[in-house]
Amino acid sequence: MNYMPGTASLIEDIDKKHLVLLRDGRTLIGFLRSIDQFANLVLHQTVERIHVGKKYGDIPRGIFVVRGENVVLLGEIDLEKESDTPLQQVSIEEILEEQRVEQQTKQEAEKLKVQALKDRGLSIPRADTLDEY
Amino acid sequence: MFRYESLEDCPLDEDEDAFQGLGEEDEEIDQFNDDTFGSGAVDDDWQEAHERLAELEEKLPVAVNEQTGNGERDEMDLLGDHEENLAERLSKMVIENELEDPAIMRAVQTRPVLQPQPGSLNSSIWDGSEVLRRIRGPLLAQEMPTVSVLEYALPQRPPQGPEDERDLSERALPRRSTSPIIGSPPVRAVPIGTPPKQMAVPSFNQQILCPKPVHVRPPMPPRYPAPYGERMSPNQLCSVPNSSLLGHPFPPSVPPVLSPLQRAQLLGGAQLPPGRMSPSQFARVPGFVGSPLAAMNPKLLQGRVGQVLPPAPGFRAFFSAAPPAAPPPPQQHSPGPGPHLQNLRSQAPMFRPDTTHLHPQHRRLLHQRQQQSRNQHRSLNGAGDRGSHRSSHQDHLRKDPYANLMLQREKDWVSKIQMMQLQSTDPYLDDFYYQNYFEKLEKLSAAEEVQGEGPKKERTKLITPQVAKLEHAYKPVQFEGSLGKLTVSSVNNPRKMIDAVVTSRSEDDETKEKQVRDKRRKTLVIIEKTYSLLLDVEDYERRYLLSLEEERPALADERKHKICSMYDNLRGKLPGQERPSDDHFVQIMCIRKGKRMVARILPFLSTEQAADILMTTARNLPFLIKKDAQDEVLPCLLSPFSLLLYHLPSVTVTSLLQQLMNLPQSAAAPAPSNPHLAAVLQNKFGLSLLLVVLSRGEDLQSSDPATESKQNNQWTEVMFMATRELLRIPQAALAKPVSIPTNLVSLFSRYVDRQKLNLLETKLQLVQGIR
Numbered sequence: 022m023n024y025m026p027g028t029a030s031l032i033e034d035i036d037k038k039h040l041v042l043l044r045d046g047r048t049l050i051g052f053l054r055s056i057d058q059f060a061n062l063v064l065h066q067t068v069e070r071i072h073v074g075k076k077y078g079d080i081p082r083g084i085f086v087v088r089g090e091n092v093v094l095l096g097e098i099d100l101e102k103e104s105d106t107p108l109q110q111v112s113i114e115e116i117l118e119e120q121r122v123e124q125q126t127k128q129e130a131e132k133l134k135v136q137a138l139k140d141r142g143l144s145i146p147r148a149d150t151l152d153e154y
Numbered sequence: 155m156f157r158y159e160s161l162e163d164c165p166l167d168e169d170e171d172a173f174q175g176l177g178e179e180d181e182e183i184d185q186f187n188d189d190t191f192g193s194g195a196v197d198d199d200w201q202e203a204h205e206r207l208a209e210l211e212e213k214l215p216v217a218v219n220e221q222t223g224n225g226e227r228d229e230m231d232l233l234g235d236h237e238e239n240l241a242e243r244l245s246k247m248v249i250e251n252e253l254e255d256p257a258i259m260r261a262v263q264t265r266p267v268l269q270p271q272p273g274s275l276n277s278s279i280w281d282g283s284e285v286l287r288r289i290r291g292p293l294l295a296q297e298m299p300t301v302s303v304l305e306y307a308l309p310q311r312p313p314q315g316p317e318d319e320r321d322l323s324e325r326a327l328p329r330r331s332t333s334p335i336i337g338s339p340p341v342r343a344v345p346i347g348t349p350p351k352q353m354a355v356p357s358f359n360q361q362i363l364c365p366k367p368v369h370v371r372p373p374m375p376p377r378y379p380a381p382y383g384e385r386m387s388p389n390q391l392c393s394v395p396n397s398s399l400l401g402h403p404f405p406p407s408v409p410p411v412l413s414p415l416q417r418a419q420l421l422g423g424a425q426l427p428p429g430r431m432s433p434s435q436f437a438r439v440p441g442f443v444g445s446p447l448a449a450m451n452p453k454l455l456q457g458r459v460g461q462v463l464p465p466a467p468g469f470r471a472f473f474s475a476a477p478p479a480a481p482p483p484p485q486q487h488s489p490g491p492g493p494h495l496q497n498l499r500s501q502a503p504m505f506r507p508d509t510t511h512l513h514p515q516h517r518r519l520l521h522q523r524q525q526q527s528r529n530q531h532r533s534l535n536g537a538g539d540r541g542s543h544r545s546s547h548q549d550h551l552r553k554d555p556y557a558n559l560m561l562q563r564e565k566d567w568v569s570k571i572q573m574m575q576l577q578s579t580d581p582y583l584d585d586f587y588y589q590n591y592f593e594k595l596e597k598l599s600a601a602e603e604v605q606g607e608g609p610k611k612e613r614t615k616l617i618t619p620q621v622a623k624l625e626h627a628y629k630p631v632q633f634e635g636s637l638g639k640l641t642v643s644s645v646n647n648p649r650k651m652i653d654a655v656v657t658s659r660s661e662d663d664e665t666k667e668k669q670v671r672d673k674r675r676k677t678l679v680i681i682e683k684t685y686s687l688l689l690d691v692e693d694y695e696r697r698y699l700l701s702l703e704e705e706r707p708a709l710a711d712e713r714k715h716k717i718c719s720m721y722d723n724l725r726g727k728l729p730g731q732e733r734p735s736d737d738h739f740v741q742i743m744c745i746r747k748g749k750r751m752v753a754r755i756l757p758f759l760s761t762e763q764a765a766d767i768l769m770t771t772a773r774n775l776p777f778l779i780k781k782d783a784q785d786e787v788l789p790c791l792l793s794p795f796s797l798l799l800y801h802l803p804s805v806t807v808t809s810l811l812q813q814l815m816n817l818p819q820s821a822a823a824p825a826p827s828n829p830h831l832a833a834v835l836q837n838k839f840g841l842s843l844l845l846v847v848l849s850r851g852e853d854l855q856s857s858d859p860a861t862e863s864k865q866n867n868q869w870t871e872v873m874f875m876a877t878r879e880l881l882r883i884p885q886a887a888l889a890k891p892v893s894i895p896t897n898l899v900s901l902f903s904r905y906v907d908r909q910k911l912n913l914l915e916t917k918l919q920l921v922q923g924i925r
Contacts (some may be wrong), residue, residue: 030572032565036557055560058571065556 031056034097039064041087041095048072049085050098060089071116073123076109078116582696677741681748684723687716688755720755721763725770736770743771743778746785756794764798765806771795772813775840776833788839792892795843799850804865807851811872814844815879831879835888842891845918848876849895856900873905880917881910894919 034053041049041062048071051064064085071078111119138144578584643649694713701709721727726738742748756764771778771791782788799807816830834840851869902914 028572028576030569032569035560035565036554052554052556054556055564056568058568063559065559 031060031062034095038098038100038103039095040098042093043087044091044093049082049087050079051082051085053095057089060092062087062089062092062095071120072108073116073119075107076111076116076119078111078113080113582693673741674745677745677748680723681742681745681751684720684755685747685751687720687723688751688758691716691720691758692754717758721759724752724755724767736774739767739770740774740777743774744781746787749782749785749787750790753790753794756791756798761798761801765802768795768798769806769810769813772810772843775814775837775843776830779833779837779840782837782839788837789842789892792839792842792846796846799846802850804851804854804869807847807854808865808868808872811844811847811851811876814840814847815876828879828882832883835883838889838891841889842893845891845893845895845898848901849897852897852901856897870905873901877902877905877910877914880914881906883917888917 031053035056037053039051039053041051041064043049047069049064049067049069051067053062054065055063062085064087067082067085069080069082071080135145576585581589643651691713694709697709698706724739724742726735743752752767756767759767778788802810814834816828834844851873855866855869898918899911899915903911906914
């Protein structure tokens with residue numbers, strides 16, 4: 022069954038397990054059940070996987086309907102190689118805690134950086150305030 | 155609706171009192187509504203029907219329990235959920251005094267009862283209790299899994315059964331929006347993005363999508379008398395050979411292989427006219443094996459690949475052509491690939507080598523994959539390793555109860571849209587990278603085939619069909635009986651909304667910054683225009699090949715013309731003037747895109763024009779170098795310049811060298827410090843260019859000893875000065891040139907003595923060993 026070889030059509034990916042990366046940074050893993058011409062996806066038995074360092078945790082989410090424009094990339098998961106990772110799975114609470122800690126350290130580092138720049142009289146313009154024309 | 159004797163009675167003033175008066179009249183108005191209270195309202199029949207239906211509900215849990223034995227657990231859950239939802243909805247509609255009704259009580263008792271919420275309803279609609287009961291009647295009928303309910307219900311009805319339904323439907327309120335709030339906009343029963351059903355049936359869809367009363371379709375089309383019993387699973391049904399069900403008048407686009415959709419239709423087909431299931435309804439049918447839906451797809455691909463695709467009608471026509479060619483067997487239980495294989499084999503004659511929409515490479519890939527799959531399946535039978543991988547995948551698919559939720563038809567629909575997007579009148583314009591990539595691949599494979607004796611695939615020429623550009627004459631929307639046309643702007647008919655007048659600002663008002671910015675913008679615009687010209691010019695070669703003989707001179711003229719305009723753009727030609735300043739060109743060269751563009755344009759220019767460009771560059775090189783500090787794009791100009799240099803005569807080279815090194819006109823003049831040269835030497839591009847120029851000069855000298863002495867003298871003078879300068883420059887901070895020409899040593903040896911030669915050598919690292 023070959024739909025449009027040489028093109029990026031999702032039809033052949035249906036009913037297969039996929040990993041989907043969204044624009045907001047979330048990673049979803051689920052069975053791709055349905056698509057449409059905008060690459061809106063219907064994911065089944067979806068699991069949101071949070072990665073922190075070498076650990077990851079899975080949050081079961083059920084059915085996801087993803088609007089196509091929010092997908093950064095997606096790829097099929099080889100079921101046989103799926104368990105072949107160097108990453109360590111941990112519980113949900115633990116991974117959420119780790120994520121929180123990571124966010125915190127990032128924020129503090131950012132604060133320090135901004136402060137240092139301010140001391141030197143510089144400022145990094147944030148992307149949303151850039152206005153060229 | 156408003157029964158006034160005459161116009162005068164109408165309340166003209168629209169203040170609140172009048173409106174309230176209207177509100178009070180609502181109930182009166184309702185009384186005049188025939189459907190609810192008038193001749194349409196007949197008490198007796200619906201009650202009986204209703205009671206019978208209520209009995210059905212008691213039977214239903216039993217029926218459902220039977221089914222779970224065969225089907226999956228999930229389906230049971232689905233149904234169970236459905237019933238609970240139904241119960242909620244029903245109870246919301248119930249007004250308290252209704253609970254006395256024995257029919258309702260019985261119905262409600264079979265499910266968990268939630269508290270009635272009278273407040274949630276707008277009383278003016280739901281006032282009539284009779285209305286409510288009637289609504290519930292048809293509602294119950296629809297919300298059940300249609301199979302069992304109706305098949306039970308129908309035989310028991312009195313002969314006027316169909317009439318009942320009709321009455322019910324007439325008595326039921328007309329279609330409402332999903333929310334009970336008056337005035338909410340009508341909801342499309344079928345959202346705009348859904349794949350088209352074979353024939354849209356709003357009533358049935360509505361039954362699924364909005365659980366509100368709806369006209370039940372009057373008498374059924376001839377029912378199949380269920381020769382196979384009520385409870386055959388879809389698979390069983392399909393495997394019945396020569397079943398009359400196959401004679402179903404499906405639209406031609408559906409292959410004789412019973413897709414899951416059709417099986418569901420068969421089961422539910424008793425009530426519906428054929429081919430009218432919505433995908434959502436389908437979801438309730440018990441999950442079944444993911445049988446290979448391969449039948450259509452390879453056909454689709456191959457045929458489609460070859461097909462010019464006009465909009466939808468043509469496509470569907472193609473579909474109808476496909477099925478007759480491949481009659482797959484009805485049994486679905488052979489190992490997954492089996493029917494797949496057979497379909498593939500039977501499709502070979504359908505293959506059309508003459509037209510390719512995508513690319514012949516695609517079809518080759520398809521063949522390869524088909525062959526691969528065939529090989530794998532052969533090895534599967536022999537328990538090969540590779541085959542086992544594939545078979546485990548197939549197994550997985552077979553065991554997946556949620557497989558094929560997306561119907562074959564829907565997949566086809568999506569790929570049809572994607573294919574339509576590929577149609578183009580000018581594939582080179584629309585799909586440049588794809589075309590080039592596959593041309594390269596073709597060339598590679600052609601080369602390989604010439605060399606080795608690989609399996610000779612069909613050698614098809616790439617003929618991309620051109621879709622005819624349909625001229626759509628836009629006709630503005632016109633309503634019947636109205637005067638004139640609507641001025642509605644749309645995508646096809648854009649209208650000017652704002653009259654924006656461009657006022658050119660006077661020079662004094664602007665600040666310096668703004669002027670600079672404007673100038674930069676103008677330069678950017680010029681670059682863009684020139685770039686378009688460049689792309690066109692670069693494309694002419696291809697167009698020559700595709701064009702007819704007569705057209706070629708015209709094309710050549712066009713090309714020349716464009717080249718001239720490009721040059722004029724670059725140099726900033728003003729009509730009737732010499733070229734006074736390099737400013738225009740320098741501005742272009744300050745922008746990275748401009749530099750790359752100049753590099754691309756140079757091959758197309760005539761020698762004089764190109765030399766002119768080169769001279770200008772050399773003259774302004776320090777400035778350009780300064781501006782290029784961030785981009786570092788100048789080296790891209792090196793190769794076109796070098797190429798050009800080899801066509802330049804000695805005189806030009808001499809003056810070029812002068813310009814480049816900013817040498818004074820006469821050798822006798824004392825040479826002040828030369829920052830120009832310093833800048834040039836410290837830049838990679840500058841140094842490389844200098845070396846290339848020197849090398850060229852040396853070539854000219856050595857190759858042509860009998861040239862005019864004047865030129866020789868000039869060159870010698872310049873060289874003397876050059877060497878002097880070079881010796882003066884400190885070694886530190888010299889750039890690394892892109893390449894060092896080999897004849898420089900001999901060049902310098904003519905003009906300087908041994909000692910200085912050594913110095914020069916070390917300084918410029920002319921000798922290979924040093925590097």
